Every structure is written in structure tokens, then in C-alpha cells.
Amino acid sequence: MIGERPPLLDIRDASVLRGGQLVLDHISLSVREGQHTAILGPNGAGKSTLMALISRDLYPLHGGQVGIMGQERWRIRDLRSLIGIVSPSVHLDLAGESGGRLDAFSAVAAAFFSSRGLSPNHSLDDDMLRRAGEALTRMGVNHLAAREVATLSSGEARRVLIARALVHNPRALILDEPCQGLDPGTRRRFLEDLREVARAGTTLILVTHHVEEILPEIAQIILLKHGKIAGAGDKDAMLERGRLGALFDTPAKVRRNGDWYHADFG
Numbered sequence: 001m002i003g004e005r006p007p008l009l010d011i012r013d014a015s016v017l018r019g020g021q022l023v024l025d026h027i028s029l030s031v032r033e034g035q036h037t038a039i040l041g042p043n044g045a046g047k048s049t050l051m052a053l054i055s056r057d058l059y060p061l062h063g064g065q066v067g068i069m070g071q072e073r074w075r076i077r078d079l080r081s082l083i084g085i086v087s088p089s090v091h092l093d094l095a096g097e098s099g100g101r102l103d104a105f106s107a108v109a110a111a112f113f114s115s116r117g118l119s120p121n122h123s124l125d126d127d128m129l130r131r132a133g134e135a136l137t138r139m140g141v142n143h144l145a146a147r148e149v150a151t152l153s154s155g156e157a158r159r160v161l162i163a164r165a166l167v168h169n170p171r172a173l174i175l176d177e178p179c180q181g182l183d184p185g186t187r188r189r190f191l192e193d194l195r196e197v198a199r200a201g202t203t204l205i206l207v208t209h210h211v212e213e214i215l216p217e218i219a220q221i222i223l224l225k226h227g228k229i230a231g232a233g234d235k236d237a238m239l240e241r242g243r244l245g246a247l248f249d250t251p252a253k254v255r256r257n258g259d260w261y262h263a264d265f266g
């Protein structure tokens, strides 16, 4: 239709080979701006590979297309500011040995230069300083600004990573298993903060194998299994016991508590 905005994400017939195996097999999916989406699937389904496809760390085999806001070709730096990625590998990169003694404020401010940390040739202007501080405050971790990322707890580090992604005011935030390692209370508070991010206008794409983490704001569910799309649609249709049981190869019972879903397996 003339004048209609292209989808935020439009993947068509994309296949990916890793280690000689087809780990994504002709997948097609679409996410409109504002259409918060969960990608749900068991271990090894291809979820992280799909994220790598979106972030341009991997490319589809010939014939596949990965369109982002109507464009297939992007400068990686531009893409990083439009789509924030929070994943265990980003955390490891910032907190691991290669991150050295990187403090939380620098980790967030370095996003302006698409770099891991700040170096002497990076100069932060007042606007950047303000925005980095605001992002930390928004995620409730401004008090940790001087702490080394490597010393933060999982929950604190996760918030710093999201602050780093938010400095650019991205159109979308992709979160790979964001609640991994969080205790139940921390997880609930963290999910509430993610709801705020969603309500403020950033499209969330949540990659998970936990039904309980699917935020009320998420309307579209994409089921991934053995590198193929096993289903895509709204929550009531996708989070149904038969579908979930088949997805995880184990009988499922699904409960709904308000706008949240819970699944018991086995």
C-alpha cells in the first residue's frame, strides 16, 4: 500500500549453514514497528542464529533476504544504533577479559562510538554525558556507574547492557534470554522495567524458552523448532498446550494469570 511504512524486520526465505548443518531452514517472518514479539523455542532451535542474522553477524544463503526498515544493506554502525542487542555474548564481551577494567558508565557511553570501552581519542560532549547518565538512571543503575562491569551481579549487568543499548533511543531492542540467572523477584522487577521500555515506544523482540517471561505487551509469538518456523500468531493461538507440548516435545499445561502466561511441562 502506498505510504505504508516497511516492517521493522522482514526476513524472507532465509537459510543459514553452520558447521555444515542447515540451522535455519528457509524461514520467513515479519515484525512491524510497535509489534512486540517473542521468539520461543527449545535449545538448539536456532534462536541465537536468528539473532545473529538480524545483527548482521551472519548472512543468509543465496536467495534469502533480511530486510530492516525496508533496507537490506546497512552500515553496521547505523544498524547498532537502530537495533539494540542485549545477549550473553555482549555481556561476556564487556565483562570478560577483553573488557578489562571497564566501568559501567564507560560501557554505556562507549556505545556512542560503537566501541567496547572509551579510549583517549573518544571525546564525550555534554549531550552524550547527559544521555549516558539518563540511560543508567532509566534502568535504575546510575549508582553503579563507577563499578567495573566484571564485578556486577547478573541482574545489574543486564540493566547496564540495556542502558548501553538505550542511549541511541533505538527503534528495537532484541533481548536474548534476558532473565537467565535472575532470581524470581529480580526477574519480576526486571520484566516490569522492560514493559516500561516497550510502552515508551521501543519495539521489543524477546528471545526465550520461558513462557513466563512473555510480557503482556508482546502480541506476536513466533515458534522456532529445528531451524524452522513452527508457528506464528497471537498469544492465545500460539501459547496453547498442544502447540507448546509439540514445541518442547513434552506434555504442557498452560495457565493464564491476567495478561501473563505460565506453562508447566511434564
Ligand SMILES: Nc1ncnc2c1ncn2[C@@H]1O[C@H](COP(=O)(O)OP(=O)(O)OP(=O)(O)O)[C@@H](O)[C@H]1O
Binding pocket: 018, 019, 020, 023, 041, 042, 043, 044, 045, 046, 047, 048, 049, 050, 209
Ligand atoms: N558456530 C557453530 N558451528 C556449528 N554449529 C553451530 C554453531 N553455532 C550454533 N550451531 C548449531 O546450530 C543449531 C542452532 O543453535 P542456536 O545457538 O542458534 O540455537 P538456540 O535456539 O539459540 O539454542 P539455545 O536455546 O540452547 O541457546 C544448534 O544445533 C547448534 O549446535
